[in-house]
Amino acid sequence: LAAAAAVTDRLKLGTGIALVVQRDPIHTAKEVATIDVLSDGRFLFGIGAGWNLEEMANHGTDPARRFGLMRERVEAMKAIWAAEEAEYHGDQVDFGPIVQNPKPVQKPHPPIHVGGVYPGGLRRAVRYGDGWMPIAGRGDSDPGGWVRARDEECARVGRAPAAVEISVYAAPQDPARLADLAEAGIDRVMFGLPPEGPETVLPILDRLAGLVGGLSGG
Structure with a gap:
């Protein structure tokens, strides 16, 4: 780093x-x-x-x-x-x-982003974090449900939902599913990369940048 x-x-x-x-x-x-x-x-x-x-x-x-x-x-x-x-x-x-x-x-x-599945990970993130990192495919994987649960937990403890971002760990590398995450109000997605050299990793980064750029408009 x-x-x-x-x-x-x-x-x-x-x-x-x-x-x-x-x-x-x-x-x-x-x-x-x-x-x-x-x-x-x-x-x-x-x-x-x-x-x-x-x-x-x-x-x-x-x-x-x-x-x-x-x-x-x-x-x-x-x-x-x-x-x-x-x-x-x-x-x-x-x-x-x-x-x-x-x-x-x-x-x-x-910013402190707390990783963990729902509901425990979310509760901890709202209690002392600035973001929550649920894992795609683990536990409840409904992005709309994640956002609603975040909003409800923030309301319960008196925090603004915008103060607790949602970043999906191991996000799917599929345009349609990424569009669903964006539409649901997910703030950030994170992709995995292989522990390989630049000849392998750089083309993957270019492809992933294209996926995310398409969602953000550039």
């Missing part, structure tokens, strides 16, 4: 997703702020709790408590980004006053 930030000017950069339940929040806050500075405020912080229970345990995370841990680590990072001297005291995250720089370019912090 740092390398991409250095050679681009307009491209959004993001994680999809960072497993914050397996990462130290103080160190992660520093990394996020640094990438946001290097990109001049183009970073989107996609987060999640993960699914691999054995992997979580290897990182010292109790899988049964991972969602509470994720919330506390996000709250702790928000405090670090916003305050000159930050501290956090929770059930699973606890540290005294610290000073950390740089601060993010985006204020009060880069």
